[in-house]
Structures are given as C-alpha cells and as structure tokens.
Amino acid sequence: MKKMMIVGFLFSFVFLNSLNAKVLGFENSQESQLYSQETASDEIKIVTYNLHNLFDTEHDHGKNDYEFLALANPDKNCSAITNDYYRKICKKTDWTPLHLETKLENIEEALSYQGDLPDILAVQEIENAHVAEMLRKKLQYDSFVITESPDKRGIDVATFYKKNKLEYISDRSIQLKGVLFDESPSRNILEVNFKIRSSGSLLSVYNNHWPSQSNSTEFRISAAKQLREAINKKTRETNSDLHSVIVGDFNTLDSEVPNPIHNYLHENSWKNSLLDTHQLWGRENTYSQIGSMTPPGTYWYWKRNSWNRLDRILISKNLFDKVGLEFALSSFRIVADHRLMREDRIENSSSFFNGSENKKVPKKCDHRKSQASEQGFSDHLMVVIKLQL
Numbered sequence: 001m002k003k004m005m006i007v008g009f010l011f012s013f014v015f016l017n018s019l020n021a022k023v024l025g026f027e028n029s030q031e032s033q034l035y036s037q038e039t040a041s042d043e044i045k046i047v048t049y050n051l052h053n054l055f056d057t058e059h060d061h062g063k064n065d066y067e068f069l070a071l072a073n074p075d076k077n078c079s080a081i082t083n084d085y086y087r088k089i090c091k092k093t094d095w096t097p098l099h100l101e102t103k104l105e106n107i108e109e110a111l112s113y114q115g116d117l118p119d120i121l122a123v124q125e126i127e128n129a130h131v132a133e134m135l136r137k138k139l140q141y142d143s144f145v146i147t148e149s150p151d152k153r154g155i156d157v158a159t160f161y162k163k164n165k166l167e168y169i170s171d172r173s174i175q176l177k178g179v180l181f182d183e184s185p186s187r188n189i190l191e192v193n194f195k196i197r198s199s200g201s202l203l204s205v206y207n208n209h210w211p212s213q214s215n216s217t218e219f220r221i222s223a224a225k226q227l228r229e230a231i232n233k234k235t236r237e238t239n240s241d242l243h244s245v246i247v248g249d250f251n252t253l254d255s256e257v258p259n260p261i262h263n264y265l266h267e268n269s270w271k272n273s274l275l276d277t278h279q280l281w282g283r284e285n286t287y288s289q290i291g292s293m294t295p296p297g298t299y300w301y302w303k304r305n306s307w308n309r310l311d312r313i314l315i316s317k318n319l320f321d322k323v324g325l326e327f328a329l330s331s332f333r334i335v336a337d338h339r340l341m342r343e344d345r346i347e348n349s350s351s352f353f354n355g356s357e358n359k360k361v362p363k364k365c366d367h368r369k370s371q372a373s374e375q376g377f378s379d380h381l382m383v384v385i386k387l388q389l
Helices: 002-035 084-092 097-112 129-139 179-183 217-237 277-285 289-293
Strands: 043-054 120-126 143-146 156-161 166-174 189-196 202-209 242-249 274-276 299-301 306-308 311-316 341-347 356-362 383-388
Touching: 002 289, 043 097, 043 202, 043 242, 043 311, 097 129, 120 129, 120 202, 120 242, 129 143, 129 156, 143 166, 143 189, 156 166, 156 189, 156 202, 166 217, 179 217, 189 217, 202 217, 217 242, 242 383, 274 277, 277 289, 277 311, 277 383, 299 356, 311 383
Parallel strands: 043 120, 202 242
Antiparallel strands: 043 383, 120 156, 143 156, 166 189, 189 202, 242 311, 274 311, 299 306, 341 356
C-alpha cells in the first residue's frame, strides 16, 4: 500500500508539472502577443532602452573603460579602477569581439519582443559612435545621433531613427553644468529635432541618462532644471506646433523629496509641464490583462527587493489634448516578456511556506559570457509608446 501511495504521488507530481508546463507555454504565448505591437502607417513608435553597458572592444583615451577590453589587450589596466568590486570584475572580464557580437544579437532579440522596429529608438549606456554604428547596421536603422559626454566611464546616449516618416532637422547636446558636475561629470542630454513628413508637425526628442543613485538627489534636480531650460529654449524658438517627448533613464525614485521629476517636470505652474505616459496609461489599464502583466517599474533593485521606475517616457501636454498629434494611450508598454526575465528567489517574511518566493526580474547581462543564452539582456526593461498621426 505504501509503495502504491508513493507511485501515485510521483504520477500526480509528473502529471501536474506537465500540465503546468503546457499552461505556462500558453500563458507565455499570450503574454508575448500583448507585449508585441506592430506600427500602423499613421503611427510613430518610440522606445527607450538602457542597454546595460554596450562597449566596443577598444580603449578610448581618457576613459575608464578597462572592464570592457579583452584580457589580452595591452590597454587593459584594471589597477586604474579605484573601486575594489569593479576592479575584481575587470580582471575577470574578457570582452572580446565575440562577446560584443553576442551582446548586439541579444539587443536585436530583445527589441523583437516589442514588435516591429521602432521609428525612434533612444538608448542609454552606449560607449561611442563606433559601437553605435555597429548597432545601427545590426538593427538596420537609417541613421542615428550620439552625444560625446564628459562621463568618466565613457558611456553616452544615442537616438536611432527611421527616415520614412521622420525628417531629421537638427540636434543639440546639453552638457550638465554647475559646481556639482565639475567633480562628477555626467552624461549629456541629447535633443534631436524632427519634422513628421505626413503632417509637418515638429517633434523634439530629449534622451536622458541622469546621475545614478550613488549621487545625491541634488544632482538629479539640477539635471531636471537644465532639461526645463532646454525645453523652454526650444519652445521659444518654434511655435505651439512643437511636440516634446522626453525619454531615458532618469535614475529617480518616487520616494525622493523634493522629487526631481514630480516637483520640477510635472509642476503645473511651469507652462511646459510634462505628463507621464505610465501614469496616464495606468489610470485606465491597471486592472486590464496587460495591466496585470506589467511590472510597476523597469529596474529591480535587489538590495531592497523593489521595483523602481527609473526609465520613463514623458510628453508635452499637446500630445494629450485630443488635437492633432496624440499619444496613443493603449500603446504604453513596459516590455516584461518572459524571455527577458529570470526567476529570482526573494526573501519574504509573509510567504506562508518558507519565507521566500519566486519573482520574475530582468535577466541582466553577464558580460563575461559569450553564449547568447547565458549572457542575458539588460538590468533595465524597455518602455514603449506610440504617437498617433
């Protein structure tokens, strides 16, 4: 009898796991369809994505890019890295052309999960024009603009675009200045201006990568103020037809007080006050199917077991006034496709069974791996919106 009970238990275990796998496969397929969006002829899709250290394999003079060099590269100088943790990682990282090619292929794969190629792709943590050109060819973009920032690690922001719907007009690099940035230089804000071919409407896209959480809130407040000045300047130069989209990794927590975004970019008294597409979308979609599958943020901070909304897309008010060019509310996505995620064991005292639970978090890139399946993607998730012409 005891043997029969054991056999019965094993059969049930195998059967249920097989059933769960089939159900999970169905759910994953459904999930992928919800994240993936094709772009109609009267729409412009915009994606922002922190690429998690896309470096080429060569040393840039004056930049601390030693981690992303091959071990055999004579320029690799890990001892120049003052932080013990990152110096150790540098000594273990063999960043070869094979690793870089795998990284480029994984970026291409990640973008495929949001649908067809975006009309505008704004990326952060990209080293220089050389590797940006490699990415452009891989993704088959028409063109890109990249800024050259004073950031000590040598990472920048770049904006890729397709020419069939957009005519490039100009670009401008906004270097963050002031006493704070004299000792700790950061990434430039990249402004790229387009004309929409079908309507003649003007569109300005501001690509941001603000100072990290290792810096005080004052750094990000200063970045917000300088972004405001740039938007004011561009608005004065044009007219009411100008539409602004502000994207990127803002490295800002909702809990920061005063808040660089809420108190400076959303401030109602500012005539060019911006709207948060995530918040606009959430008012109607929190309890929808896609709402239930959307994580509350784009970055999983493992030390606090919490999601943070570091990556955002903000828009000018005239993109949500039901006149002319409009933000398509239903298009907002934080792309958390299961193939971009991994299971993480999270300590949770409220868990009934063992004080922990499994949670899906971004499958961040392990730059020491050369196999695509092992290297992963990014520690950030991408954000997507569409504009309706």
